[in-house]
Amino acid sequence: PMSENHLPTAELQALDAAHHMHPFTEGDALNAKGARIITAAQGCYLTDSDGIEILDGMAGLWCVNIGYGRQEMADAAARQMRQLPFYNTFFQTSHPPAIHLAAKLAEIAPGDLNHVFFNGSGSDSNDTNLRMARVYWAHQGKPEKQVVISRWNGYHGSTMGAASLGGMKGMHKQGGLPIPGIVHINQPDWWAEGGDMSPEEFGIARARELEEMILEVGEDKVAAFIAEPVQGAGGVIVPPDSYWPEIKRILAKYDILFIADEVICGFGRTGNWFGCQTYDLHPDIMTIAKGLSSGYLPIGGSLVSDKVAQVINAGDEFAHGYTYSAHPVAAAVALENLRILQDEKIIETVQAETGPYLKEKWEALTDHPMVGEAKIVGMMASIALTPDKASRAKFAAKAGTVGLMARERCFANHLVMRHVGDRMIISPPLVITKPEIDLLIERARKALDETY
Ligand code: PLP
Secondary structure (H helix, E strand, O other), X not given: OOOOOOOOHHHHHHHHHHHOOOOOOOHHHHHHHOOOOEEEEEEOEEEEOOOOEEEXXXXXXXXXXXXXXXXXXXXXXXXXXXXXXOOOOOOOOOOHHHHHHHHHHHHHOOOOEEEEEEEOOHHHHHHHHHHHHHHHHHHOOOOOOOEEEEEOOOOOOOOHHHHHHOOOHHHXXXXXXXXXXXXXXXXXXXXXXXXXXXXXXXXXXXXHXXXXXXXXXXXXXXXXXXXXXXEOOOOOEOOOOOHHHHHHHHHHHOOOEEEEEOOOOOOOOOOOOOHHHHOOOOOOEEEEOHHHOOOOXXXXXXXXXXXXXXXXXXXXXXXXXXXXOOOHHHHHHHHHHHHHHHHOOHHHHHHHHHHHHHHHHHHHHHHOOOEEEEEEEOOEEEEEEOOOOOOOOOOOOOOOXXXXXXXXXXXXXOEXXXXXXXXXXXXXOOOOOHHHHHHHHHHHHHHHHHHO
């Protein structure tokens, strides 16, 4: 239902354009058109300021894993806000929500990721990880091991450190990035960059770039390799099957840390609790945020292995932390989110039922004349739009023009899908039902027909 207590849409849009600077948005475009204003949400549906219901195929920004409007989450926040709205965990203090959340994360995380450093978001978690990886080596008398290797078209956030780790060239152009000590290798995007190679050959070739880069920089200078198990913001780039096994071989051979950025993949997105379980990866540090609280409040974390935590804890003080590290209300909300994910067996349902159902419907989209490859892992999926499937051709128009058009057609059909260039992507709430999946596919097909 439409929330009654707001101004008419045009007035909200005018105030928005006059005073509100939006992330990743061209100001002029916003002024010309006006933002779409979301006023309420329930389950998998958003309601806009005109009272229109929209199916949210993106779970907000890949984060509302348990769906919108959960009363228990509001109650958990209200209880904690009354009990203790704020206290910090600096200088030898702690509080129950931080303690319980850290213990819970240690329980559900794979391997020996038994320690948590709390942050406010995915970006500042990756800044923490960058410093922690370098400090880890410095504490062991190897301060020259400083370089972090990451991937072009990876996304790790927007702060100076995280955006430097990321491989978004458009972001690097603004503000003097990357900061020193970060180098990039190519991504395993077979559709766009695979040329004449088979996907499997290409996966191996791209993985070997890690080894080449380690040798070029010098093993004694490399601190870590960071990567998303499945690149999300880069366009849901699902790597060829050969990619991760080859990366694992290389990681085992050289003495460097592996940081898995699970800001999107974590908390069920790939059909397991963590993307590292889907691909059998064993990170030394894992970045978490988004699905940790299903986006109900901002919170992020660095999950740290016994090996790394022992060194960090034994050395000089790790001079790092945020006022909102382990914010008690956010931590209480995250704990409630994890309880819901567990008690309602949401991830098990994705793995056994709704995930395979979505996969079948999603892959069938390749019968559309404009859809080249369709990729899906759990509940993150993409399709590549192309004028010619056989040659994997790009459109004559500027990259992203057709994708943008398709996104607009989706929205006109009351579906949120995102476009990254000419790839269309979805990442719906994990609680999406089979009838809602049918509706998503029906609206997506209609939007594709209208774009074609
Ligand atoms: N890492 C990954 C893989 C992400 O997808 C994102 C955000 O989309 C981030 C880090 C940054 O997280 P935040 O926007 O919470 O700072």
